[in-house]
Amino acid sequence: MKEKLSFIVRHAIDSAVAAGHLKPIDPPPSMVLEIPKIAAHGDFSTNIAMTMAALQNRAPKEIARIIIDHIEDRDHLLSKTEVAGPGFINFFIALDRWHEVLKAVHQEDTAYGTSQAGLGKRVQIEFLSANPTGPLHVGHGRCAAVGDTLAAILSATGYEVEKEYYVNDSGRQIRTLGESVFVRYQQLLGKTIDLPAENYQGSYINDLARILLDQEGEHLLELPEEEAVTHCARFAAMKIFEGIREDIVAFGVSFGHWFSEQFLYDSGAVQAVIQDLKSRDIIYEHDGALWFRTKDFGDEKDRVVVRANGLTTYFASDIAYHKNKFDRKFDRIIDIWGADHHGYVPRVSASIRALGYDGDRFQVFLVQLVNLLRGGKPVAMSTRAGEFVTLREVIDEVGRDATRFLFLLRHYESPLDFDLELAKKQSNDNPVYYVQYVHARISNILKKAEERGYKDIDWHDDFSKILTLPEELQLIKLMARYPEVVARSARLMEPHRVPFYMKELAAAFHAYYHDRNKHKVVSDDAKLSAARLYLVSAIRIIIKNGLSLMGVSAPETM
């Protein structure tokens, strides 16, 4: 609808210029076509006459009038066009044209809302990527929900999307994990050793040690400590990673690729990129360590890639990792990190520019932290002490649908309060049920209708003459907006727009449905019933499509 109108307005400006009524404009002015807040201002409104005023050296209202005079509306899309206020042009869409939206929804079905804005470009989105040193916690869940939904939204707007999880299965953290487990293992065998404070303290470490002991017995005590720790590390990382994968499945997320940090070392990629940068003097030696000239590429200081003790830093493998991403020829490379990593962004961006890649193709989105509450009170969490609520516990307690929906309901740049009690409530406090209830209600209507002989209703041109109530028109207009919500959500990388739209559509439907005396869907009037069934089943399609983008189920009954 909006595209059609946009075309008409552009065409009108062109023909006004051709007729000499307006000065040629180069470049053409960017046009904002929006839906006014107030119904009296039309279905769409544009400010284009006002933005052209200065260049045309004429009054906005005069320009607006000229544009309107040159509008050709061959399809009779418009019922009224007017100049209003300081120079807005307000457009009123002809009533019967709105109903074609219903036809489009039914025809496109699961594809309604998709577009080709991404032009088939290849985009890689890396998210979650939690270290296999402990279970996923609530904050990871938010990153997972945001990343997964962004991927779905990009995919719906014509991108070819690859989701990737980067597994930090190398380095000192894994070593620390091994040490932690080995200490617990020895404690289980009666040895009196204390767990050093810098080791992982969580109770899951005890569990891992117990499993290790049960499976392999006491033989680790006979190994040299070095070997025993390595063995523990490998065992623990594998077990934890298995658990993470299970949690990811339980949360309804799937990854196309799992990329191993260890692979970057085994394949020599890390050494190769360090050598290359050294030969170009982008990496230099100082105080026995190797430093990257990140300061020359926008970071506040240079950063160490190889420490004086010969060990590489996390940054070293990250350089090789991002080089690898670029070498895989993606048009866009997107990283989604927890906001606590924001200080790391300039460094990685700097390394990408230093390697000569196009920095514009790389974007980092920082997801703000989650404050976990129960009944309004903060839940004490300390990763160091190993006291935290795992994502699994939250999924088990409040359910996957509610968890995902609530994680998506805030702009990712805002800190999120997640209240476990609120999340469990099946009321208006909890919008997920509000939206899902629409799907269940409509499913039930369709079931009842089928019992009365209504099945697979086809589009009929009469529908525009039957569905004439203001609230019916309002529903249709709302449905017409859905594709733009998805497109805008993708363009701005803002997944929260989808659940907000869902809430709005749900509210409009519930209100319509509730006044059952005024407009019962299935009535004695066969034509009216068919038209309304066509209307509500279109709503159901959009609810299902939107929930599907969020990874939330659309139940037939609740």
Next chain:
RNA sequence: GCGCCCAUAGCUCAGUGGAUAGAGCGCCGGACUACGAAUCCGUAGGCCGCCAGUUCGAAUCUGGCUGGGCGCACCA
């Protein structure tokens, strides 16, 4: 001290440089002899943190200030 993010109704938050800033919760008052009340209807509630600037026009853009969150390793 430096950097990133946030500040809108009592609370939690939406809001595309545009015309009269919205929703849910909460408060108060109402609605089912049923296409499921996990719903609906109504009332009240606002210096859009503060100051300046840009603009025909600012909650929205820019600068400064105040308050809050997070981060500033040869850790990951």
